[in-house]
Amino acid sequence: MATMIAGRLRVTEFLQGLGSAMVELGARGAPSMPSRPPRCHPRTGRMPTARENPMPDLTESISVAASPDTLYSLVSDLPRMREWSPECTRVTWSHHSGPTAPPTAPPTEPAAASTGPAAPIPSSGPLVGARFIGHNRAGAVRWFTFGRVVAAEPGRRFAFSIHFGPIPISLWDYEFTPTATGCEVTESWTDHRPRVLRALFRPIFGNRTPRNADGIHTTLTRLKSTAEPAARPE
Helix, strand or coil: CHHHHHHHHHHHHHHHHHHHHHHHHHHCCCCCCCCCCCCCCCCCCCCCCCCCCCCCCEEEEEEECCCHHHHHHHHHCHHHHHHHCCCEEEEEECCCCCCCCCCCCCCCCCCCCCCCCCCCCCCCCCCCCCEEEEEEEECCEEEEEEEEEEEEECCCEEEEEEEECCEEEEEEEEEEEEECCEEEEEEEEEECCCHHHHHHHHHHHCCHHHHHHHHHHHHHHHHHHHHHHHHCCC
């Protein structure tokens, strides 16, 4: 048992050290840390929606008695993602993600090592190209990832790609469809990890598909619980 605990701690320390190095590089705006978002739709020239993407690994929808704009504002406010996701513990916007990105986090969530004046987040939410750092935890394992907003259509769709250093990890996609009673929210996850990385990280992170299926269900349920009371007239 002691050996198992010691091994788990070493893994955690390794991931924390690697993640910290990536955060430092990301804060410097290192050109060696590109994200690899999926290709644009061949006919429309924009990112494919979940329905146009023929192979999302997971998709779930939920009906919410609130407007698409309300749900979009919640989902696109990524520093609040920890309120919905069971694994996300913190999200900070990058100060070096360019003029299209909101570079600061709320006062209660200080951004990682950055300098320069803070630019305001657009009232409509983050724009395509905005970059961020995600902090996650599953059991005793903590890790960091880098993300980039790849679709930002207020009231319709919000999506971001995730990468770990130069390695593509996944695409997370949220679509908001109006209904007679509010809207339907669809969350999709597409695994972009190379096969060798899936095998390498499986002993540490487990099988991501069932974990993310549970995570998606929890996220949608929490979004619904938050949005509906706020949408009810007083």
